[in-house]
Amino acid sequence: MKQYKKVLTIAGSDSGGGAGIQADIKTISACGCYAESVITAITAQNTQEVKSIHPIPPQMVYNQLTCVMNDLGAAAIKTGMLLSKEIMEVLYRYFSEHHHSNIVVDPVMISTSGNPLITNDSIEYMKSNILPLARVITPNIPEAEVLLDGEKIDDKNMEIAAKKIARRYNVSVLLKAGHIEKDFITDLFYNNENGKILKLGSKKIVTKNTHGTGCTMSSALASMLAHGHDLDNAVALSHKYIKEAIIAGANYEIGHGHGPVKHFYNIWKED
Numbered sequence: 001m002k003q004y005k006k007v008l009t010i011a012g013s014d015s016g017g018g019a020g021i022q023a024d025i026k027t028i029s030a031c032g033c034y035a036e037s038v039i040t041a042i043t044a045q046n047t048q049e050v051k052s053i054h055p056i057p058p059q060m061v062y063n064q065l066t067c068v069m070n071d072l073g074a075a076a077i078k079t080g081m082l083l084s085k086e087i088m089e090v091l092y093r094y095f096s097e098h099h100h101s102n103i104v105v106d107p108v109m110i111s112t113s114g115n116p117l118i119t120n121d122s123i124e125y126m127k128s129n130i131l132p133l134a135r136v137i138t139p140n141i142p143e144a145e146v147l148l149d150g151e152k153i154d155d156k157n158m159e160i161a162a163k164k165i166a167r168r169y170n171v172s173v174l175l176k177a178g179h180i181e182k183d184f185i186t187d188l189f190y191n192n193e194n195g196k197i198l199k200l201g202s203k204k205i206v207t208k209n210t211h212g213t214g215c216t217m218s219s220a221l222a223s224m225l226a227h228g229h230d231l232d233n234a235v236a237l238s239h240k241y242i243k244e245a246i247i248a249g250a251n252y253e254i255g256h257g258h259g260p261v262k263h264f265y266n267i268w269k270e271d
Contacts, residue, residue: 004033004034005032005033005034005075005223005226005227006033006034006036006072006073006074006075006226007028007033007034007035007036007074007075007076007077007078007219007222007223007226008036008037008038008068008069008074008076008077008078009021009024009025009028009035009036009037009038009077009078009079009080009219009222010037010038010040010061010065010077010078010079010080010082010091011024011037011038011039011040011078011079011080011081011082011108011215012039012040012041012042012043012053012080012081012083013039013041013042013043014043014045014212015042015043015044015045015046016045016046016047016211016255017260018047018211018212018254018258018259018260019211019212019214019215019260020043020080020081020212020215021037021039021080023212023215023216023219023260023263024037024078024080024215024216024219025037026216026263026264027215027216027219027220027223027241027263028219028222028223029263029264030241030263030264030265030266030267031219031220031223031224031227031241032223032227033075033223033226033227036068036072036074037064037068038061038064038065038068039056039061039064040055040056040061040080040081040082040083040087041053041054041055041056041081041083042054042056046255046257047211047254047255047256047257047258047259048255048256048257048258049257050111053083055083055084055087056087058084058086058087058089058090059090061087061090061091062090062093062094065090065091065094066094069094069098074100074226075102075225075226076102076103076104076222076223076225076226077100077102077103077104077222078103078104078105078106078218078219078221078222079091079103079104079105079106079130080106080108080215080218081108081117082108082118082122082126082130083117083118083122084118084119084122085119085121085122085125088122088125088126088129088130089125089129091130091133092129092130092133095133096133100133101135102135102222102225102226103133103134103135104134104135104136104137104138104218104221104222104225105130105131105133105134105136105137105138105171105218106137106138106139106214106215106217106218107126107130107131107137107138107139107143107147108143108214109123109126109143109146110142110143110146123146127147127169131147131169131171132169132170132171134169134171135171135172135225135231136171136172136173136174136221136231136235137165137169137171137172137173137174138174138176138214138217138218138221139165139173139174139175139176140175140176140178140214141153141154141175141176141177141178144161144162144165144173144175147165147168147169148161148164148165148168151164153175155177155182155186158175158177158186158188159188159190159197161175162175162188162189162190162197163190166190166192170192171192172189172190172191172192172193172231173189173190173192174187174188174189174217174221174235175187175188175189175190176214176217178210178213182204183203183204184201184202184203184204185201185202185203185204186199186200186201186202187199187200187201187239188200189232189235191231191232193231194232196232198232198235198236200235200236200239202243205243205246205247205250206250207246207249207250207251208257208258208259209246209249209250209252209254209258209259209260209261210246210258210261211257211258211259211260211261212260212261213242213246213261216241216242216245216261216263217238217239217242220237220238220241220242221234221235221238223238224237224238242261244265244266245261245262245263245265246261247265248261248262248265249261249262249265
């Protein structure tokens, strides 16, 4: 029998469909993989605001995880918003006992407006226990600064910062530069497995439709790993995917705020 390339996303639900589990499932599907999910939280949100967040009980998170992994399994796993230390403890317990070689951690800690999404205790637990489980992590600049205890990062010291994070947490690092105010953006990938640096540059795309780009990038990366690509190629291919998805969705209007990227740009036909 044939087998799907299966990718598990562990993240929160976005009722507006642009980020979180919804963006992950769209991305994984668009990248030719079978999407599985463990939901950590339910959010009431749209393109303008996050109105409320309801955490899923840790035992229910654990039940979802064991149901999926015991039956379906996964070639790659991606984590997004984990919300609480208690949920992280459940994941740490499971993956400490059941090691997985293709975990992509998007260390969601800070909102777009700069406000913390999780407590300091949760951040410290993530740093000590969740990040070392990963093969690769995908922080943006503000998240990377938290991982380096407040050290400031700009386009001039990104390589040094990525290497510091890699050494501290024993993980490969895709450092996303979208927060840097320049016309040309260069994300930087440090492969902790072979010491290679990969610089991924592109002209900044002028659009308000950037909601869920971090979720989309990490899900695309997990999907490329599930397809069997080595880490360097997986990063390059996922970077190409998110760039094309942003370009394709730049001129669409969904809601009155920050809309999503066009996840199915390579499948949906233009109107």
